Each structure stands twice: as C-alpha cells, then as structure tokens.
Amino acid sequence: MDDPYQNNINQQGETYPTYGGGEYTYPYQTDYPPQEEEDAASDVTEGHDDEDQMYEGEYQGIPHPDEIKEARRAARREARMKTRMAAEVEEETLPDQYESIMEDCGHGRFQWTLFTVLGLSLMADGVECFVVSFALPSAEKDMCLSNADKGMLGLIVYVGMMIGAVLWGGLADKLGRRQCLLYALAINCIFSFLSCFAQSYGFFIFFRLCSGIGIGGSIPIVYTYYAEFLQMDKRGEHLSWLCLFWMLGGLYASFTAWGIIPHYGWGFSMGTEFQFHSWRVFVLVCFLPSVAALAGLVFMPESPRFLLETARHDEAWMILKQVHDTNWRAKGEPERVFQFSQIKMPHAQDDEFIEIQSETGTTFQRFMVRHMTLVKQVIKNMLSLAAPDLRLHGLFIAIVWFTMAFSYFGLGAWFPDQIKYLQFEEYESNVKTFHREKVEHFHFNFTLQNQVHKEGEYIHDRFIDIEIRNVKFEESLFENCYFEDIRSTDTFFENCTLKDTVFYNTDLWEDSKFINCKLENTTFLHPKIGCHLNFQEENDILIYLVCFLGSLSVIPGNIVAGLLMDKIGRLKIIGGSMLAAAGCTFFLLLCFSQWAVVFFQCLFFAAGAAAWNGIEVVTVELYPTSKRATAFGVLNGTCKLGAIISTFIFGKVIGITKIIPIILSFSSLVCGGLLAFKLPETREVILQ
Secondary structure, eight states: OOOTTGGGSOTTOOOOOEESSTTOOEEOOSSOOOHHHHHHHHHHTTTOOTTTOOOTTTTTTOOOHHHHHHHHHHHHHHHHHHHHHHHHHHHHHHHHHHHHHHHHHOSSHHHHHHHHHHHHHHHHHHHHHHHHHHHHHHHHHHTTOOHHHHHHHHHHHHHHHHHHHHHHHHHHHHHOHHHHHHHHHHHHHHHHHHHTTOOSHHHHHHHHHHHHHHHTTHHHHHHHHHHTTSOHHHHHHHHHHHTHHHHHHHHHHHHHHHHHTTOTTSSEEETTTEEEOHHHHHHHHTTHHHHHHHHHHTTSOOOHHHHHHTTOHHHHHHHHHHHHHHHHHHTTOTTOOOOOOOOOOOOOOOOHHHHHHHTSSOHHHHHHHHHHHHHHHHHHHHHGGGSHHHHHHHHHHHHHHHHHHHHHHHHHHHHHHHHHHHHHHHHHHTOEEEESOEEESOEEOSOEEEEEEESOEEESOEEEEEEEEEEEEESOEEESOEEEEEEEESOEEESOEEESOEEESOSOOTTTSEESOEEESOEEESOOSSOOOOOOOHHHHHHHHHHHHHHHTHHHHHHHHHHHHHHHOHHHHHHHHHHHHHHHHHHGGGOOSHHHHHHHHHHHHHHHHHHHHHHHHHHHHHSOTTTHHHHHHHHHHHHHHHHHHHHHHHHHTTTTOSHHHHHHHHHHHHHHHHHHTTSOOOTTOOOO
C-alpha cells in the first residue's frame, strides 16, 4: 500500500510555493514532511533539554509561525508607509509636472497674445493713477472746488484702488483669474465713462471711487494670471517686460492731457447747467485702454493652474492643449502632439454639504448660501496668510511694498507740486505793484496779470472781454465802471469801495471775490456759472511735460530689470534699486531749480521701476497657487495705503519745507532696501 504522505513530497525538485507580497516572500509546504525525516530528527535531538531543543523545521529553512506573523506585520507597516509616501509624492509632483507641461508647450504666440491683453489692463491701471491729477487743475475751476475738496479728489482714487486690490485679489483665488479680471475691468469702464458727464462734485468723486475699485484688481490678477502661463526660466524676464505697460499708461495719460486739455473748444454745453469742457474729453479718452483690455480678455482662457487647484481637470487639459497647439503651429510644427494625457490634481476641498445647501431652498436662500460661503472662504484664505510657514516672509515683503510705495507715490505727487511752487516763487518775485494810480475814461481791452493795485481810483472805466489773472485790488475806488465778459483767476477786491458799477456776464461773484468791500448801487447781472478755466497758463503745460518725462524715464529701469532679473536674482534687483532711489532722493536737498528737480525725478523713477519689477516677481513666486492672488491683493492694498499716507503728508508741507518729504522718503527706501535682502531668493523656484 502506498504511503499516504507520499503525494505531498515534491519529487520533481520543484520550488516550493510562496506567500506574502513584494520583497517579503516565504517558502512553505502545504503538507507534512516524510515520516522518515521526522524520526531522524527525533533521534538527533534525543537527550537535549527542552530549552535547547530546536524547531524541527529549522533545518529545512521553514520559519517559525511567530516569525511569520511578525513578518506580516512588518510588511503591512511598510505598505502603509509606502502608501503615505506615494500620496505625498503625488502632491509634491503636481508643480513639477505642471512645469514640465509648460516647458513642453513652449513660449510663443499664445503667451505674447496674452501678454498684450494683460498689458492693456496694466496700462489702464497706470492711466487711472494720473487721470485725476491731470484733470484736477481744470476740474477744480469748473466745479469751483475748495482746497479740501481737491485733496479728497486726489486721494479717492487710491482709496478705491486699495479696496479693489484686496477685494478682487481674494475673489480671484476662488472664482478664477479671468472671471474676476473681466468683472473688474467692466466696473472700471462703466464708472469711468459716467464720471466724464458728472456735473457735481459729489457724483464725480463717487464715480471715480467706483472706477478705482474696479481697476484696483488689475495688478494682483494680471501678474498672477500671466505667471501661471510661464515656465520657470522665462518668468522673471517676461513679468518685467509686462511692467512696461504700466509706464505706457503714464505716457498715454500725460501725452493726451497735453494734447487735449489746453483746447477749451473741444467740448460742448447745453445751457448753463451742463458743461462738457476739454478736460472731460481727456477723462473720456483715458478709459479706452480699459475697454480694449476688456474686449481682448473675452477671448482668453482661464488659468489652467487655477482650474487644477479647483479640481476642474478636463478644462485645464483642454486649455493646456490649446496653448501647446497654438505655439507649435505658429512655429511651423503643427504635427507635434500634446503628450500629457493625465495631470495630477490636489485633493478637492469643496464642501459637499455646502454644495447640497446651495442647490436647495428658495432662490434667495441659494443666493445667500453661495455668497456667504464665498465671503467666508475669501476671509479664511486671507487669514491663512498669517500661517507659520508664511508669516515671517509675508511680513518682510509687506514692509518692502509699503516703504517702496510710500516713497514712490509720495514723491511722484510731490515733484509736480514742488515744481509749481518754484514757479510760483519766481512768478511772485516779478509781481508789479501800482500805488495810488488814477485812471479815468479808459477802456481796458488787454490782459491784466500778476499785479497789485493799492489805493487806486478808477472813474468811468470800462473792462470788457479780458482776462484778469492773479490781480489784487486793495483799498481802491471804482466809480461808474462797467465790467463785461470777464474771466478771472485768483483775482480779489479787498477793502475796496464800488459805486454805481455794473458787472455783466462775469465770474466776479459778490460773495467770493469781494472781501470787506463797500458796494453802493452795484449790480451783478447774469453771473457766469462755474469757474474760469485758464488753459493757457505755462505752469500747466510744464507739468504735463514733467510727468511725461517721468513716465519716459521708467523705460531704462524696466529694460535693466528685465535683462538682469534671471541673471543676478530678484533680491539684488530690489535691494540695489531701492538704495539707488534713496540716493536720488538725498540729492534733492541740493536742488534749487526746476530742471534740477526734473533731472533727479527721472533718475528716481528709473531706479524705482526696476525695484517694482523685482517686488512683483518675488510676490508671485513666494506664495502657493491657492493663495497667490489673495496675497498679491493684500500686498497691493498695503502699497496703496502707503501712497495715501505719503501723498497726504507731503501735500501738507509743500511751500513750507522740502526736508520732511526727502528725509522720510530716504529713510523709507533705505529700510525697505536692506530688508529686501532678507527675503528668500525665488529665481529657480517652481510655482507651488
């Protein structure tokens, strides 16, 4: 009879089957070993103590059951470890894979088209910063603004841009870069257009505030949007070239102001209640870059990097394929195939409960749920900027933004005012004084300007169709005089006596131009509505030229920054340029002529432009995709806050001292420039 165990013996010398996965595999036998071997093993171990007795399968290489269990546990532990590591690697490789995709797409027609469209958005932002300052000298006379009203009108644009930067930057990380930029530009276009026709100061300042809120989103979104279509070795250079459009906005504003505002006839009127003078034509022309940018943006796609962050994989893949095909078709290689069929995605963070809520209930309830959730997400994203891994560098870059804006925008507003003051001093030194003159039966048909008349007598004189600029009559007598079609600028009558005198169609108003005067049988007929617009003053023309030269001087700074950004690094560009700008401000202490101030203004703007380029590039590269636009918006809002503070302070000391603006700007630039070297260098960093 056959041995019942014989079938379990591997007689052909085959390898025992194994169990366990991966590198942990162990041989085993499914049945008992032959009986003879078991008896032999018993003979060998006979006489040994139990403690020294060996496991009977040790000679055959069979592990002990306890060892098998331990090996299983170790295998499971290692498998879990590998799973966790694989998940971490998958998340870490998304930026790497996206960088590889952008390298495969290349840099070509698509990027240059987007460059032009987004550049027009930056140009609109640059125009917005200048439009009110150019229109203000004419608007203040057209609407008869007080000094307080003028100051508020100058600051309101920065207030709106500060609000818009924070608002649109936060929304861009939740709704999308393209969508938010479309909304922002549309708001800017609408309210810029309405401000052209606003006849009252209240409506005009409200429309300019809303226009500023709209255009305030352009800088945070544009840099974030464009950077996500660039590969690492192109990013610094091409973001610097993008800054040129902001300078073009300043050139456009100053050139059109120079060409339009002095032409008083370029307008129309509808009675005395509606006036559309040439400065309003200038404001209307200034919103054209925003319209062009809005039209071009309609044809641009959303940022695929944003779409991947929001788990919209298919849309991102289609856009990346579009970028790839557009570039290689333009380079004459349409046969090249987009090789990335799968793109890694981070874990979607959508709250399913919120999604369910947003699809149920009444229309109003759905609206409230969606928008309240959006507000909470935006606020949460802003608060996350204070996380430990971002807090220190975020504080440093915020200080650099603030100090640079404090000096750049503060001195940018101070330069024209300082030049005006120097001109005024020169003008005052040439004033002509007439003492106790007596003029009878004379017809004044020529311009009176820069004169002071004291204790004069004017009997039966006629003042018809003339301009009176910077003229003051003190303790003088006007008897049987006739004033008709008079246009005045800074003209006053103080402690004068007027008898039997008629004012017909003049802007010499009884309640504002006559100070402590005695009016006897004096008549004011058909007084002019509004204030006289003096377009022929050389002061205004020079201011346009000064601003034009300041904007033009930005070109060398942009070129230098663009060429050196990827060669010497962002930090050296920022720190070196800010310290160079500080040197320019120091030499302003030695400037006592108008053209010396203009020269150092140009040097200051050139150095400042290079610093701005570096600051904006570092900001884009410092933050992850989910927080990039939010951080840029908050920092740009900090920038506008610095501009508001410095513009207010520097405006208060014009004509009093120039030491305060110069010392404050110098100190601010030095502190910011030195602190910039503490920031991390991001030249070879992949966008996270």
